[in-house]
Amino acid sequence: MPDATEQLQPLGESFSDRAHQDLTGHLGMWAWLASEVMLFGGLFLGYAIARVTYPEGFAEGSRELDVFLGGLNTYVLLGSSLAMALAEHAAKAGRRRPLLINLGAVLLLGGLFLAIKFYEYYDKALKGHVPGADFEFSGEHPQAVELFLFLYFTMTGLHALHMLGGLSVIGGTFLRTAVTGRMPGPLFVTATALYWHFVDIVWVFLFPCLYLVR
């Protein structure tokens, strides 16, 4: 849709043509996502070492998590990724109404994901399963389970922070488009979508590591 793109995304002074501008934007976003891979990668490595060292304790810890809620949240996040991809599709076509509907769907599904996650945290807090001085666990491997839950809270907490950041940007874009009626630039929506799909991929690996190693 060159006409819509031309109208919505002015060519920057530093770029020779639109392809140059788009490629630069995509590469910048992918370079940042590569740094995010290393951030989460360090946590996954720590998890993998602890999992190999305490396989039985980690299986016991995993059984404390609710597979139904974890699985439901994975469907919800995959749905939000679809909505984000459809929003990007609408932005490239310069179509405001489907863009707003799909961004709204991302906000709703992302909010639902966080609500389910915080319910899980609340449930763990009620059972005394939050690592620290007041940690309570009556199973066979309390220390390994505490380590597992420490990693659970750290990894899902960092993921939830990334989701909050993404939802803030998507919420701002939604409001600006709805209030002013001006469409966001397609390159901006593509960069936001790349980030959101990356956050989805992180959860795709967190889910089996934490919920399915029982």
Next chain:
Amino acid sequence: MNKQTEKSARGLWLVFGGLCLLLTAALFVTQLPAGPWRPAAAMGIAGAKALVIALGFMHLSRSGPVVILYATAGVFWLGILFLLTFADYLTRT
């Protein structure tokens, strides 16, 4: 909506359908009797899901070589991190 736009939107729904099928397969695998292959199968399915998201939603299937190089760089270095760390941990006596 022109036919080309409609077709690519349908492609996104197909990607989502494939992801839901893979997730359902992962949930099914956890219901089978325990064994060392079970976590490996769950992680293998997660890898397949990540690949489908990267190719279908993040457009890597129609990106140029420079974008693919940037996209795989992080995974490449992560692979080295895991390889060297476990070369140590798994060979300790």
